[in-house]
Amino acid sequence: MVAYCGAVADDLFKALADPTRRTILDELTEKSGQTLFEICSRLSMKHQLGISRQAVSQHLALLEAAGLVETRREGRYKFHELNTAPLRQIAERWLVADTSGPEKGTP
Amino acid sequence: MKIHLTSVFVDDQAKAERFYTEVLGFVKKHDVPVGEKDRWLTVVSPDEPDGTELLLEPAGHPAVKTFRDALVEEGIPLAQFAVDDVKAEYRRLHGLGVRFTQEPLEMGPVTTAVFDDSCGNLIQIATKPR
Numbered sequence: 001m002v003a004y005c006g007a008v009a010d011d012l013f014k015a016l017a018d019p020t021r022r023t024i025l026d027e028l029t030e031k032s033g034q035t036l037f038e039i040c041s042r043l044s045m046k047h048q049l050g051i052s053r054q055a056v057s058q059h060l061a062l063l064e065a066a067g068l069v070e071t072r073r074e075g076r077y078k079f080h081e082l083n084t085a086p087l088r089q090i091a092e093r094w095l096v097a098d099t100s101g102p103e104k105g106t107p
Numbered sequence: 108m109k110i111h112l113t114s115v116f117v118d119d120q121a122k123a124e125r126f127y128t129e130v131l132g133f134v135k136k137h138d139v140p141v142g143e144k145d146r147w148l149t150v151v152s153p154d155e156p157d158g159t160e161l162l163l164e165p166a167g168h169p170a171v172k173t174f175r176d177a178l179v180e181e182g183i184p185l186a187q188f189a190v191d192d193v194k195a196e197y198r199r200l201h202g203l204g205v206r207f208t209q210e211p212l213e214m215g216p217v218t219t220a221v222f223d224d225s226c227g228n229l230i231q232i233a234t235k236p237r
Contacts, residue, residue, distance in 0.1 A: 037182035077180065078180050
């Protein structure tokens with residue numbers, strides 16, 4: 001279980017470590033459910049990122065491995081959806097809930 | 108040299124004729140029988156009757172399906188048409204039941220959208236940069 005969580009975390013942090021992949025997540029936040037063509041258009045036209053379709057496809061594969069992007073087939077089309085659920089692992093790992101209540105003065 | 112004709116492959120020429128004229132609003136320019144069942148079928152923009160013709164070509168060649176399926180899966184359009192207002196055209200076509208794979212998207216000076224021509228192709232509409 002611990003080892004499994006470690007592998008998931010590795011994929012997650014690797015996915016988030018790249019600025020282009022974070023930009024892809026930004027664009028999917030604006031609108032979830034995009035074709036590869038739309039993602040490429042947004043990266044080149046809105047962000048002036050001159051990267052090939054193949055490179056974008058590889059970025060998407062890493063995001064998909066981390067569970068941050070899911071693909072949905074609809075007829076002949078394939079859409080990429082955002083899934084932010086894996087980000088909770090980050091919060092759950094380090095951000096402990098504040099259960100201490102109001103601070104009491106040291107006796 | 109001028110580009111006077113380009114083509115898209117269509118699954119069914121009769122269906123394509125209806126879609127490209129009745130839905131998109133192009134007008135038929137040439138319609139000549141070729142062989143047993145195929146036609147040399149071209150349409151033009153009503154604004155430019157002597158402008159570039161679009162040939163609605165039968166998709167009979169076995170390589171066409173593989174080629175188009177791969178492009179359609181990734182949302183890649185096979186042709187681009189210019190419109191004055193992408194959002195207005197999106198609303199009009201969407202109202203007529205046309206399926207869009209990309210809703211209007213503003214990217215700097217250009218707005219684009221991508222729809223399915225129901226004959227096997229994705230088509231991009233775009234505003235001309237002013």
